[in-house]
Amino acid sequence: MYNFEYKNPVKIIFGKDTIPSISKEIPEGSRILVTYGGGSIFKNGVYEQVKKALSGFTFFEFGGIEPNPHYQTLMKALDVVKKENIDFLLAVGGGSVVDGTKFLAAAAHFKGENPWDICQKGAPVKSALPLGVVLTLSATGSEMNPFSVVSNVETNEKLPFASPFSYPKFSVLDPSVLKTLPKVQLANGIIDAFVHVIEQYLTFPNKAEVQDRWAEGVLLSLIEYGPDYVLKEFDYDIASNAMWAATMALNGQLALGVPTDWATHGIGHELTVLYGLDHAQSLAVVLPGMMEVMREEKHEKLVRFAKNVWNLKDEDENILIDQAIIQTEDFFRSLETKTRLSEYGIPKEGINRVIEKLEMRGEINMGERKALTAERLKTLLNMRF
Ligand code: NZQ
Ligand code: ZN
Numbered sequence: 001m002y003n004f005e006y007k008n009p010v011k012i013i014f015g016k017d018t019i020p021s022i023s024k025e026i027p028e029g030s031r032i033l034v035t036y037g038g039g040s041i042f043k044n045g046v047y048e049q050v051k052k053a054l055s056g057f058t059f060f061e062f063g064g065i066e067p068n069p070h071y072q073t074l075m076k077a078l079d080v081v082k083k084e085n086i087d088f089l090l091a092v093g094g095g096s097v098v099d100g101t102k103f104l105a106a107a108a109h110f111k112g113e114n115p116w117d118i119c120q121k122g123a124p125v126k127s128a129l130p131l132g133v134v135l136t137l138s139a140t141g142s143e144m145n146p147f148s149v150v151s152n153v154e155t156n157e158k159l160p161f162a163s164p165f166s167y168p169k170f171s172v173l174d175p176s177v178l179k180t181l182p183k184v185q186l187a188n189g190i191i192d193a194f195v196h197v198i199e200q201y202l203t204f205p206n207k208a209e210v211q212d213r214w215a216e217g218v219l220l221s222l223i224e225y226g227p228d229y230v231l232k233e234f235d236y237d238i239a240s241n242a243m244w245a246a247t248m249a250l251n252g253q254l255a256l257g258v259p260t261d262w263a264t265h266g267i268g269h270e271l272t273v274l275y276g277l278d279h280a281q282s283l284a285v286v287l288p289g290m291m292e293v294m295r296e297e298k299h300e301k302l303v304r305f306a307k308n309v310w311n312l313k314d315e316d317e318n319i320l321i322d323q324a325i326i327q328t329e330d331f332f333r334s335l336e337t338k339t340r341l342s343e344y345g346i347p348k349e350g351i352n353r354v355i356e357k358l359e360m361r362g363e364i365n366m367g368e369r370k371a372l373t374a375e376r377l378k379t380l381l382n383m384r385f
Contacts (some may be wrong), residue, residue: 001206001207001208001211001257001258002206002208002257002258002259003257004256004257006252006253006256008144008167008251008252008253009167009169010143010144010145010167010168010169010170010171010251011025011169011170011171012143012144012170012171012173012247013025013170013171013172013173014173014174014240014243014244015173015174015175015240016174016175016176016236017174017176018172018173018174019046019049019050019053019134019172019174019177020049020052020053021053021172022050022053022054022090022132022134022170022172023053023054023056023057025132025169025170026054026057026088026090026132027088030057030058030087030088031057031058031059031060031084031085031086031087031088032054032057032058032059032060032086032088032089032090033059033060033061033062033077033080033081033084033086033088033089033090034050034054034059034060034061034062034090034092035061035062035063035065035077035089035090035091035092035093035097035100035101035104036061036062036063036065036091036092036093036097037063037064037065037066037067037093037094037096037097038063038064038066039063040093040136040180041092041093041136043180044136044177044179044180046092046134046136046177047092050090050092050134054090059090060080060084060086062076062077062080065077065093065096065097065100065101066096067094067096067278068096068149068151068158068272068279069096069097069099069100069103069150069151070150070151070152070153071103071115071116071119071150071151071152071153072152072153072154073100074100074103074104074107074150075107075115077100077104078104078107078108078115081104081108081129082108086108086129087129087130088129088130088131088132089101089104089105089129089130089131089132090131090132090133090134091131091132091133091134091168092133092134092136093134093135093136093137094135094136094137094139094140094185095137095139095140095142095192095279098133098135098140098142098143098148098168099140099142099147099148099149099150100148100150101131101133102128102131102142102146102147102148102166102168103115103118103119103148103150103161104129105128105129105130105131105165105166106118106125106128106148106161106163106165106166108128108129109125109126109127109128109129109165110123110125111126116152118161119150119152119157119159119160119161120152120155120157120159122161124163125161125163125165125166126165127165128163128165128166130169131168131169132168132169132170132171132172133168133170133171133172134171134172134174134177135171135172135173135177135243136177136178136181137178137181137185137189138173138175138178138189138193138242138243138246138247139185139188139189139192139193139246139279139280140192140246140250140279141193141196141246141247141248141249141250141251142250143168143171143173143247144167144168144171144247144250144251144252145162145167145250145251145252146162146163146164146165146166146167147160147161147162147166147250148160148161148162148166149269151272151273156273156274156357157273158269158270158272158273159269173243173244173247175236175239175240175242175243176236176239178234178239178242178243179234179239183230183231183336184278184336184337186229186230186242187230187280187335187336187337188278188279188280188281188337189242189246189280190222190226190229190230190242190246190335191280191281191283191284191332191335191337192246192279192280192283193218193222193242193245193246193249193250194219194222194226194249194331195264195265195280195283195284195287196249196250196254197215197218197219197222197249197254198219198261198264198287199260199261199262199264199265200215200254200255200258200260200261201215201216201219201254201258201301201305202261202291202298202301202302202305203258203259203260203261203298203301203368204259204297204298204300204301204368204369205300205301205304206257206258206259208256208257208258211253211254211255211256211257211258212258212304214248214253214254215254216308216309218245218248218249218254219309220309221241221245222242222245222249223309223331225238225241225242225245226242226331226335227334227335229241229242230335230336231335231336259368260368261290261366261367261368262366262367263290263366263367263372264283264286264287264290265283266358266363266366267282267286267290267354267358267366267377267380267381268282268283268285268286269282270353270354270357270358271285271286271341271346271350271354273357274350274353274354274357275344275345275346275350277344280337281337281338281344284329284332284337284338284339285338285339285340285341285344285384286380286384287328287332288325288328288329288339288384289380289381289383289384290372290380291321291324291325291328292325292380292383293372293376293377293379293380293383294367294371294372294376295321297367297368297369297371299317299321302320302321302324303317303320303321305324306320306321306323306324307320309324310323310324310327312324312327339384340384340385341381341384341385342385348385350381351378351381351382354377354381355374355377355378355381358374358377359374364377
């Protein structure tokens with residue numbers, strides 16, 4: 001196991017009727033900006049609960065943060081932050097609202113000229129406005145991590161950043177609010193969480209037995225609860241397990257002391273930017289191909305994944321791997337998610353466009369062994385038609 005340091009400063013407030021507790025978490029006298037997305041919070045009672053909890057505070061609102069939050073929109077929010085002297089941000093929504101608000105928090109304290117440099121040039125974030133979260137969609141883990149992904153619609157880029165100042169101060173996770181999510185978003189949540197675990201697990205063995213077992217536990221929970229969560233009527237306990245699994249999948253714990261991959265995400269982001277696939281849809285397309293083209297590098301972990309997660313048995317390890325890849329794709333499809341580029345109407349030329357974009361940014365040779373060359377990436381994407 002590699003050396004590591006670990007500190008997660010996010011206070012999680014989990015369970016039914018927990019939204020009112022935000023009033024105790026936000027410092028008295030704060031001038032708050034409540035950020036939200038396209039309006040789902042008005043239809044499911046979340047807004048009313050937040051408004052009531054904030055009745056003793058001065059607060060302003062900024063809505064319209066889109067899925068895959070746009071830099072351009074966040075710059076408009078920055079104007080409000082400045083104009084109203086905002087000193088606390090409250091993100092109410094899914095990963096996009098949370099990520100967008102993390103960017104806004106960093107941009108508000110950014111000393112350079114162009115806050116996009118935070119994503120594009122890796123300009124350091126030296127401080128940020130404090131932010132809290134009321135989560136309405138479980139998928140990204142953003143509620144308990146320091147990551148954010150922002151899209152620039154002018155330059156056609158979707159880029160991540162992270163900083164120690166970007167952790168939320170608290171995140172309220174009330175599984176009841178997941179009730180109004182459309183099926184496609186429920187499926188997206190399970191798949192995104194699944195692939196987050198895979199990116200930190202399916203690499204090479206590093207004698208990190210506890211992390212590997214944790215990872216397997218989260219994967220098994222997603223496999224057990226995912227189909228009911230997506231396909232059956234809402235059930236609070238199932239939603240609770242799905243929600244907590246998604247948070248655990250990307251709160252840093254699974255990555256301690258182990259190599260990590262993230263190539264599936266890197267490729268997926270380009271598919272989202274170029275062809276508008278939802279984040280999780282892009283991952284469901286790429287991941288089975290990743291397992292196939294990297295089967296030598298990932299051999300030992302793929303065999304372990306086949307045995308411990310899919311409970312497969314065969315003397316022949318190659319058959320185990322073949323079956324594990326099939327099971328994974330079948331799992332995504334069982335959640336009614338398409339897994340092929342052609343099913344999303346993506347043309348063959350799309351392959352070169354994805355590769356060119358990654359090459360342009362020097363992001364080729366991805367993965368835990370930096371072994372995913374442009375050529376292998378081409379093979380991978382060709383397999384996914
Ligand atoms: O915008 P509103 O009207 O709120 O509707 C949203 C949106 O249309 C809707 N929704 C959210 N909660 C709802 C609801 N609808 C009904 N009932 C509810 N309770 O769902 C739609 C999708 O929301 P979005 O926030 O975009 O989804 P998600 O949470 O999957 O976030 C995706 C974004 O997170 C990034 C992705 O790249 C993408 O930009 N990621 C962030 C990560 C991180 N910060 O650690 C890691 C991930 O790998 C990922 O890259
Ligand atoms: Zn993801």
